[in-house]
Amino acid sequence: MLPSREMGAKSLKPPRLILHNFLTSEECKELEFIHKSSSTVGYRPNVFSTTLSHLIATNSSPFLIPFVPIREKLKEKVENFFGCEYELCIEFTGLISWCRGACIGWHSDDNRPYLKQRHFTAVCYLNSYGKDFKGGLFHFQDGEPTTLVPMAGDVAIYTADSCNIHAVDEIIEGERLTLTLWFSRDSAHDEDAKLISLLSKTMLHSSINMPEVKPPMLASINMYWFSLDLASHQQLGFDICLARMHVLGFDVWSCQAEGLLSDSTEILMEPLQLVRGK
Numbered sequence: 351m352l353p354s355r356e357m358g359a360k361s362l363k364p365p366r367l368i369l370h371n372f373l374t375s376e377e378c379k380e381l382e383f384i385h386k387s388s389s390t391v392g393y394r395p396n397v398f399s400t401t402l403s404h405l406i407a408t409n410s411s412p413f414l415i416p417f418v419p420i421r422e423k424l425k426e427k428v429e430n431f432f433g434c435e436y437e438l439c440i441e442f443t444g445l446i447s448w449c450r451g452a453c454i455g456w457h458s459d460d461n462r463p464y465l466k467q468r469h470f471t472a473v474c475y476l477n478s479y480g481k482d483f484k485g486g487l488f489h490f491q492d493g494e495p496t497t498l499v500p501m502a503g504d505v506a507i508y509t510a511d512s513c514n515i516h517a518v519d520e521i522i523e524g525e526r527l528t529l530t531l532w533f534s535r536d537s538a539h540d541e542d543a544k545l546i547s548l549l550s551k552t553m554l555h556s557s558i559n560m561p562e563v564k565p566p567m568l569a570s571i572n573m574y575w576f577s578l579d580l581a582s583h584q585q586l587g588f589d590i591c592l593a594r595m596h597v598l599g600f601d602v603w604s605c606q607a608e609g610l611l612s613d614s615t616e617i618l619m620e621p622l623q624l625v626r627g628k
């Protein structure tokens with residue numbers, strides 16, 4: 351019997367793929383913005399994470415939108431590279447940042463009984479070694495490449511099993527940010543199914559509680575990565591700056607233009623009124 355592509359790769363060279371500039375700098379910055387506005391204390395010391403279920407639970411589901419095309423693009427890459435016969439499911443998606451002191455020793459990503467459903471890993475680097483943080487180099491125990499220098503936009507894809515034992519050096523300075531995904535062949539671990547169920551519960555809950563008035567939460571100004579004069583020239587797609595207000599049913603009204611102008615950042619320079627509903 352001929353070995354499958356996956357098995358063949360295991361015996362010849364480690365089943366891994368490193369891609370440069372897989373994400374654009376705008377995509378990296380948009381995800382960084384979401385992480386800065388929504389992250390919580392992570393699963394280890396000096397680590398912060400933003401999971402998709404956390405975004406739903408904190409009334410920030412519009413922040414899911416930028417993840418959708420990126421997750422699809424990554425899934426397709428992983429399926430094609432590993433020659434998967436059946437569609438994979440995404441088991442976990444998270445933005446993870448590591449601050450000074452964080453590190454992880456040699457491990458494989460399926461190294462606990464409750465992680466055995468993790469078959470493939472994709473780590474997208476959202477910021478860069480040397481510029482945004484020091485330390486935090488990634489090492490594979492065997493095979494080439496040995497060391498990865500995280501650079502914004504690059505992605506490392508590898509099997510989650512013992513063919514790819516890896517470690518990350520301690521962060522010495524700054525904050526190292528990644529978008530990390532695990533993929534599974536087992537559809538019982540499909541993250542999408544869980545997210546859809548959470549989303550529908552949240553929507554049902556908010557329609558029952560319609561008259562309830564909550565104050566809008568606009569993300570703080572120091573989270574913007576571009577200046578306001580540049581903002582109107584940038585076509586970054588979905589405007590996440592006002593997303594927190596939108597999910598709560600508020601909008602911004604310009605008296606001069608006599609209308610709702612919530613998709614233009616120019617409004618921030620105008621006399622404005624905050625309105626509820628459309």
Ligand SMILES: O=C(O)CCC(=O)C(=O)O
Pocket residue numbers: 454459473488516517518528530
């Ligand atoms: O962030 C990285 O480069 C890899 C992190 C890692 O090994 C893990 O989260 O299991």
Ligand SMILES: [Fe+2]
Pocket residue numbers: 457458459516
């Ligand atoms: Fe890992």
